[in-house]
Amino acid sequence: xxxxxxxxxxxxxxxxxxARRKYIFSVIESVFKTFGYLPIETPTMENLAxxxxxxxxxxxxxxxxxxxxxxxxxxxxxxxxxQKASAKVINQISKRGLRYDLTVPFARFVVMHQNDIQLxxxxxQIQQVWRADxxxxxxxxxxxxCDVDVVGSDSLMYEAELVQIYATVFRKLGIKxxxxxxxxxxxYGLAEAAGITDKFMEMTISIDKLDKIGRDGVRNExxxxxxxxxQAEKVLSLLDDTSLDTIEQAFEQLEQGSLxxxxxxxxxxxxxxxxxxLEFDISLARGLNYYTGCIFEVxxxxxxxxxxxxxxxGGGGRYDDLTGVFGLNNVSGVGVSFGAERIYDxxxxxxxxxEDVTKDIQILFIALDEASHHFAFRQAxxxxxxxxxxxxxxxxxxxxKQMSFANARNVPYVAIxxxxxxxxxxxxxxxxxxxxxxxxxxxxxxxMMSE
Amino acid sequence: xxxxxxxxxxxxxxxxxxARRKYIFSVIESVFKTFGYLPIETPTMENLAxxxxxxxxxxxxxxxxxxxxxxxxxxxxxxxxxQKASAKVINQISKRGLRYDLTVPFARFVVMHQNDIQLxxxxxQIQQVWRADxxxxxxxxxxxxCDVDVVGSDSLMYEAELVQIYATVFRKLGIKxxxxxxxxxxxYGLAEAAGITDKFMEMTISIDKLDKIGRDGVRNExxxxxxxxxQAEKVLSLLDDTSLDTIEQAFEQLEQGSLxxxxxxxxxxxxxxxxxxLEFDISLARGLNYYTGCIFEVxxxxxxxxxxxxxxxGGGGRYDDLTGVFGLNNVSGVGVSFGAERIYDxxxxxxxxxEDVTKDIQILFIALDEASHHFAFRQAxxxxxxxxxxxxxxxxxxxxKQMSFANARNVPYVAIxxxxxxxxxxxxxxxxxxxxxxxxxxxxxxxMMSE
Numbered sequence: 001x002x003x004x005x006x007x008x009x010x011x012x013x014x015x016x017x018x019a020r021r022k023y024i025f026s027v028i029e030s031v032f033k034t035f036g037y038l039p040i041e042t043p044t045m046e047n048l049a050x051x052x053x054x055x056x057x058x059x060x061x062x063x064x065x066x067x068x069x070x071x072x073x074x075x076x077x078x079x080x081x082x083q084k085a086s087a088k089v090i091n092q093i094s095k096r097g098l099r100y101d102l103t104v105p106f107a108r109f110v111v112m113h114q115n116d117i118q119l120x121x122x123x124x125q126i127q128q129v130w131r132a133d134x135x136x137x138x139x140x141x142x143x144x145x146c147d148v149d150v151v152g153s154d155s156l157m158y159e160a161e162l163v164q165i166y167a168t169v170f171r172k173l174g175i176k177x178x179x180x181x182x183x184x185x186x187x188y189g190l191a192e193a194a195g196i197t198d199k200f201m202e203m204t205i206s207i208d209k210l211d212k213i214g215r216d217g218v219r220n221e222x223x224x225x226x227x228x229x230x231q232a233e234k235v236l237s238l239l240d241d242t243s244l245d246t247i248e249q250a251f252e253q254l255e256q257g258s259l260x261x262x263x264x265x266x267x268x269x270x271x272x273x274x275x276x277x278l279e280f281d282i283s284l285a286r287g288l289n290y291y292t293g294c295i296f297e298v299x300x301x302x303x304x305x306x307x308x309x310x311x312x313x314g315g316g317g318r319y320d321d322l323t324g325v326f327g328l329n330n331v332s333g334v335g336v337s338f339g340a341e342r343i344y345d346x347x348x349x350x351x352x353x354x355e356d357v358t359k360d361i362q363i364l365f366i367a368l369d370e371a372s373h374h375f376a377f378r379q380a381x382x383x384x385x386x387x388x389x390x391x392x393x394x395x396x397x398x399x400x401k402q403m404s405f406a407n408a409r410n411v412p413y414v415a416i417x418x419x420x421x422x423x424x425x426x427x428x429x430x431x432x433x434x435x436x437x438x439x440x441x442x443x444x445x446x447x448m449m450s451e
Numbered sequence: 452x453x454x455x456x457x458x459x460x461x462x463x464x465x466x467x468x469x470a471r472r473k474y475i476f477s478v479i480e481s482v483f484k485t486f487g488y489l490p491i492e493t494p495t496m497e498n499l500a501x502x503x504x505x506x507x508x509x510x511x512x513x514x515x516x517x518x519x520x521x522x523x524x525x526x527x528x529x530x531x532x533x534q535k536a537s538a539k540v541i542n543q544i545s546k547r548g549l550r551y552d553l554t555v556p557f558a559r560f561v562v563m564h565q566n567d568i569q570l571x572x573x574x575x576q577i578q579q580v581w582r583a584d585x586x587x588x589x590x591x592x593x594x595x596x597c598d599v600d601v602v603g604s605d606s607l608m609y610e611a612e613l614v615q616i617y618a619t620v621f622r623k624l625g626i627k628x629x630x631x632x633x634x635x636x637x638x639y640g641l642a643e644a645a646g647i648t649d650k651f652m653e654m655t656i657s658i659d660k661l662d663k664i665g666r667d668g669v670r671n672e673x674x675x676x677x678x679x680x681x682q683a684e685k686v687l688s689l690l691d692d693t694s695l696d697t698i699e700q701a702f703e704q705l706e707q708g709s710l711x712x713x714x715x716x717x718x719x720x721x722x723x724x725x726x727x728x729l730e731f732d733i734s735l736a737r738g739l740n741y742y743t744g745c746i747f748e749v750x751x752x753x754x755x756x757x758x759x760x761x762x763x764x765g766g767g768g769r770y771d772d773l774t775g776v777f778g779l780n781n782v783s784g785v786g787v788s789f790g791a792e793r794i795y796d797x798x799x800x801x802x803x804x805x806e807d808v809t810k811d812i813q814i815l816f817i818a819l820d821e822a823s824h825h826f827a828f829r830q831a832x833x834x835x836x837x838x839x840x841x842x843x844x845x846x847x848x849x850x851x852k853q854m855s856f857a858n859a860r861n862v863p864y865v866a867i868x869x870x871x872x873x874x875x876x877x878x879x880x881x882x883x884x885x886x887x888x889x890x891x892x893x894x895x896x897x898x899m900m901s902e
Contacts, residue, residue, distance in 0.1 A: 004501065004562050004777050007547050010494035012560055014567055015574070018490040034835040036812040036842035039469040043461035043593055044495065044549075044579065045515075050455065064496075067516040067545055069583040073535040081532040084524040094518055096458050098495075109463055111455050116465055118859045120845055123466070128495065132520040142494055155845035157828060164832060270828050326455050361487040377608060377721050381615060384485040391487035394571055394606035408569045 009133070009141030016358045021144075023357040024173065024343055025126055028146055031168045032124040035161060037148055040123050042105040045096040052097075054104045054325065062132045064141075065094040098130035102147040102337075103322070110151055111326040119152030119331075126340075138345070149335025151322060156263055159294045159318065160270035162336045166298055166314060167275045169338065174352045176304035177313065179277045180297045182284035183264050184317075186247065189257015190282070193250065194234040199227050203235060208285035210239070244268075244280045263293060277301075286315060293318030296336055300346055310346055313339045362449055363390040364411040365427070366402040368418035375422045379415070379442050386446045406432065415445065460584070460592030467809045472595075474808040475624065475794055476577055479597055482619045483575040486612060488599055491574050493556040496547040503548075505555045505776065513583045515592075516545040549581035553598040553788075554773070561602055562777040570603030570782075577791075589796070600786025602773060607714055610745045610769065611721035613787045617749055617765060618726045620789065625803045627755035628764065630728045631748045633735035634715050635768075637698065640708020641733070644701065645685040650678050654686060659736035661690070695719075695731045714745060728752075737766060744769030747787055751797055761797055764790045813900055814841040815862040816878070817853040819869035826873045830866070830893050837897045857883065866896065 006012060013021065029039075045066055052060055073081070076092040099105055102125045110121065126146045133139055148165060150158045163179055170177040187207070191200040202225040206218045213221070215236055222232040238250060244264060251257035264280060271278065286295045298314035316336030323331045347353050365380050367373035373396045383390045391409075393402045399416075406414050415427035421439065429445060430437040440448070457463060464472065480490075496517055503511055523544045524532070531539040550556055553576045561572065577597045584590055599616060601609045614630055621628040638658070642651040653676040657669045664672070666687055673683040689701060695715060702708035715731060722729065737746045749765035767787030774782045798804050816831050818824035824847045834841045842860075844853045850867075857865050866878035872890065880896060881888040891899070 004559055005498060006494055006501075006559075006563075007496050007498055010496055012494065012564065013492040014564065015489035015491060018492050022490070034838060034840045036840055038466035038811065039473070040466060041464040041469050043457055043463065044581070045458050045461055045593065047456060047458055050457075061520070064520070065518040066549070067518050067541070069512070069515070071535075071537045073532075073537040073540060076535065078533070078535075081524075081535070082529070084522075084527065084529075084532070086522045086524040089524060090518070098517070108455055108457075112457075113463065113465065118856065122842070130495070142496065153845040157824070157843060157845055160828065161843075164835075168835075270825055272825070272829060274829070274832065360489065373608070374721060374723070377611065378723060378725075381725065384615075384619075387481075387485060389485045389487055391573070392608060392612075394604040394608055405569065 007141070009135030009139075011140060011142070015360075019358045020347070020353050021340070021344060023353065024340060024347070025144075025146065027172050028169050028338055028340075029124070029126065031165055031172065032148055035122070035165055037122040037124040037150075040106070040109060040125055041127060042099065042102075042109055042125070044099055044128070046099060046105060046108070048091065048095060048097045050108050051100055051104060055100055059100060063100055064098040064130045064132055065090060066096040066098065068093055068095055099127065100131060101129050102127060102145045103149075103335075106147070106149060107323045108326055110331065111323050111328045114328065120150050120155075120158075121152055122148075122150040124148040138341070140341070144340045146338040146340045147335060148337070149333055151331050151333035154318075154320075154332040156266045156294070157270055158334050159263075159267045159296075162296070162316065162334065163267065163271060163275055163278050166296070166336065167277050170277070170298070173343065173347065175313075175343070175346055175350070176301040177277055178279055178299050178301045179275070180279055180281040180284045180299065181264060181267065181294060182281055183260035183294050184291050185256045185260025185263065185293065186251070186282060187260075187285060189247075189251045189254045189260055190235050190238055192254040192257050193238060194227075194231040196227055196231050196235075199225060203227065204285045207235070207239070207283055210283045239283050242280070242282070247280075247282060260293075267294060286317065290319045290321075291317035292320040294334070305350060308350070310342060313342045313346060315339075359389075361389045361391045361409065361411055363388070363413045363415050363429075363445070364402075364406045364409065365390065365392040366399070366406070366414055366416045367393065367396045368399065368416070369396050372396060372417040372419065372422045376415070376417045376427075379417070379427060382442050383446060383449070386450065388446065388449045413449075458592070460586030460590075462591060462593070466811075470809045471798070471804050472791070472795060474804065475791060475798070476595075476597070478623050479620050479789055479791075480575070480577065482616055482623065483599055486573070486616055488573040488575040488601075491557070491560060491576055492578060493550065493553075493560055493576070495550055495579075497550060497556060497559070499542065499546060499548045501559050502551055502555060506551055510551060514551055515549040515581045515583055516541060517547040517549065519544055519546055550578070551582060552580050553578060553596045554600075554786075557598070557600060558774045559777055561782065562774050562779045565779065571601050571606075571609075572603055573599075573601040575599040589792070591792070595791045597789040597791045598786060599788070600784055602782050602784035605769075605783040607717045607745070608721055609785050610714075610718045610747075613747070613767065613785065614718065614722060614726055614729050617747070617787065618728050621728070621749070624794065624798065626764075626794070626797055626801070627752040628728055629730055629750050629752045630726070631730055631732040631735045631750065632715060632718065632745060633732055634711035634745050635742050636707045636711025636714065636744065637702070637733060638711075638736060640698075640702045640705045640711055641686050641689055643705040643708050644689060645678075645682045647678055647682050647686075650676060654678065655736045658686070658690070658734055661734045690734050693731070693733070698731075698733060711744075718745060737768065741770045741772075742768035743771040745785070756801060759801070761793060762790075764793045764797060766790075810840075812840045812842045812860065812862055814839070814864045814866050814880075814896070815853075815857045815860065816841065816843040816866045816868065817850070817857070818844070818847045819850065819867070820847050823847060823868040823870065823873045827866070827868045827878075830868070830878060833893050834897060834900070837901065839897065839900045864900075 072093045080088040129145050166179050191197045206221040219232045248261045295317035297312045300310050318334040320332050322333045365376040367376040380392045414430045426439045429440045527543040580596050617630050642648045657672040670683045699712045746768035748763045769785040773784045816827040818827040831843045865881045877890045880891045
């Protein structure tokens with residue numbers, strides 16, 4: 001018998017973990033719903049033609065590919081096999097891959113179902129994705145993504161709405177969070193101001209690392225990419241201005257820069273001071289280069305939790321052409337995602353899960369003889385009908401054995417039934433915390449438990 | 452641009468479908484919980500070593516295998532490649548497969564986590580499975596399974612409990628169902644009575660087809676398998692007896708047969724007449740041969756829905772050695788599953804989904820100018836805080852355009868805001884069904900909607 005195991009980078013979830021994960025998703029989902037977002041689901045397997053080339057070279061490598069069924073080698077080019085040319089053989093033996101994110105499948109969905117949906121289309125999607133990353137602490141090959149997007153409108157109202165959604169979700173979860181906002185056009189304004197619009201991408205990639213490599217690191221990287229020391233200094237000096245007012249003045253004459261500032265102002269305008277968690281952060285860049293307008297990132301508010309460190313727990317932004325790659329142009333969209341796995345870790349570490357999330361059976365019935373066992377079974381049915389989770393020990397075993405099961409299962413109440421209880425039509429209800437014990441009818445038990 | 456598509460046998464789900472599917476799962480899950488069953492989740496990918504050989508030859512063929520990442524051909528035997536020996540190459544280029552059912556992963560889970568769980572362990576699991584079956588109407592390569600099992604006890608109380616779960620779920624869903632019960636030992640009793648215990652499996656496989664091929668078909672098949680005409684006639688005559696009383700008498704002298712009857716009696720005893728949906732059906736055999744005790748099958752009660760035809764919507768039974776294959780012996784279990792895809796079809800066809808399952812936004816805000824749009828956005832926030840789903844049209848467009856969006860989205864109420872409403876701090880609330888319209892404050896709207 002080989003040792004039993006699961007693939008590296010994957011996980012089993014025990015009941016408590018499932019309950020806690022479901023709690024996070026249910027809070028998020030309930031907020032999505034009140035904001036009028038609709039759920040969709042897409043298949044685990046997509047055609048490789050849909051996935052390949054959408055995530056860069058590294059993404060292509062990290063895609064899990066599914067082997068064609070049947071005699072999959074039959075039609076493969078023999079030379080490729082003899083040469084063991086893995087890269088050439090892949091597409092000959094695999095047509096399908098596992099979902100790598102929710103964005104590409106969503107774009108594909110919008111194109112395929114454009115006649116079934118109304119634009120602007122507000123959708124959310126909470127499903128697993130798979131990536132062949134090297135497994136390490138906190139990084140898995142299978143994990144949930146939780147995305148909310150609206151496509152088919154360029155209204156900045158949606159940026160404001162998504163900020164509200166972030167704020168509402170994290171307030172409900174009890175996580176004090178900071179929501180950072182910036183705009184790709186503001187970043188472009190930095191390049192405009194420093195006269196390096198031809199080096200915009202290089203500049204952005206460097207700025208994105210400010211947290212990690214510091215000011216000197218960013219300066220050196222920019223210079224290494226052909227930006228002059230003076231230009232680099234100009235960029236860095238503007239990064240010091242954390243206030244939107246100062247940037248507004250500095251960018252007054254810049255076409256893109258001033259437009260970006262106006263867009264951010266507009267978002268704050270909709271919110272009208274109702275989301276104090278929202279902060280302008282000119283150094284926020286976000287790696288992906290498909291964003292075109294506002295960009296967002298959510299972090300745990302470290303001023304509320306000193307000594308706590310955690311990367312971003314959410315992010316997103318405006319993209320101007322989600323579906324173009326599938327042949328449908330001019331569909332602007334904006335969306336954000338929730339880092340569900342990290343949110344779980346934050347809540348676990350800060351002890352934020354409400355206790356009743358993992359609430360389990362409330363009563364365990366313990367019967368002392370065969371007839372009482374049948375009686376207990378029928379009493380349990382009544383309690384369950386009232387919606388109260390309970391259980392019956394599977395047989396009229398020794399009291400000690402049944403009580404030790406009750407303890408192991410952490411049950412708050414035990415209902416003991418022997419001959420005399422059965423004859424009186426009651427149970428002997430024992431509070432497992434206080435130790436107190438008294439007779440009660442099932443109606444009394446239901447009433448007590450419902451409180 | 453290639454035509455966009457998804458793999459054959461897979462599906463996208465539109466918002467209404469997702470909502471309806473979630474409704475079914477949430478009803479089932481809430482029942483599982485009141486009965487004290489705990490949720491677990493296992494990874495999508497399992498090691499092929501875990502899956503292979505567990506589902507028979509056909510199952511091995513229908514497993515989706517995931518290609519190893521990186522230079523997967525590097526270490527493959529060159530002769531196997533030159534000969535295009537697909538079957539030999541599979542295990543050299545693939546270590547993982549997609550979950551094929553929830554039973555094998557559950558067994559693997561119990562073995563791996565035996566120190567984290569309490570026996571008897573009552574678990575439910577609602578996750579997708581993948582099979583490379585030829586796609587056809589109603590048969591998919593990716594679909595949900597919904598299993599509930601208890602392992603670590605041979606108490607017949609659990610058989611009774613699972614019958615209650617079936618009855619409760621189908622009552623809650625509004626599906627009139629018949630729950631059929633039989634017992635492998637009763638089937639063995641048929642073989643005992645006919646003197647063909649050496650042909651037990653052959654007999655069972657034939658009986659299992661009674662619905663499809665009829666009495667004559669079953670007789671011919673049994674005879675073809677070496678059962679004499681007289682023996683076949685004996686079996687068939689006993690199949691006519693639909694009452695447990697008659698079978699009890701007929702099996703009085705048979706060791707296994709009478710034991711099976713007593714087990715069924717015991718299940719009925721626990722239920723004490725509370726589940727009239729439960730019926731003894733001696734012809735129920737179920738194909739799988741790992742069942743050892745009671746077996747179950749659920750069908751739509753065709754007497755309640757004439758002209759309606761649908762295969763079984765649930766099934767399961769007692770198995771004596773779930774985890775033996777992974778090295779943990781003597782763990783008896785019993786479990787049933789819900790055919791979620793078929794249940795969906797039944798509910799769709801019989802129009803059983805409650806209307807509010809697909810309930811969407813209740814109000815759409817329509818603003819007639821920029822300032823009113825900002826006002827509308829803030830009013831919407833208040834309504835959403837009260838938990839009422841609503842939406843704001845993304846811009847102060849022409850009335851007609853906004854109203855036609857409201858119609859397309861099927862919104863029951865529209866809240867119109869122009870200069871005068873904004874100045875009065877009200878909305879003009881229009882009932883889209885009756886056409887009536889009146890001014891109301893947001894508090895009034897919330898009160899009205901909460902009713």
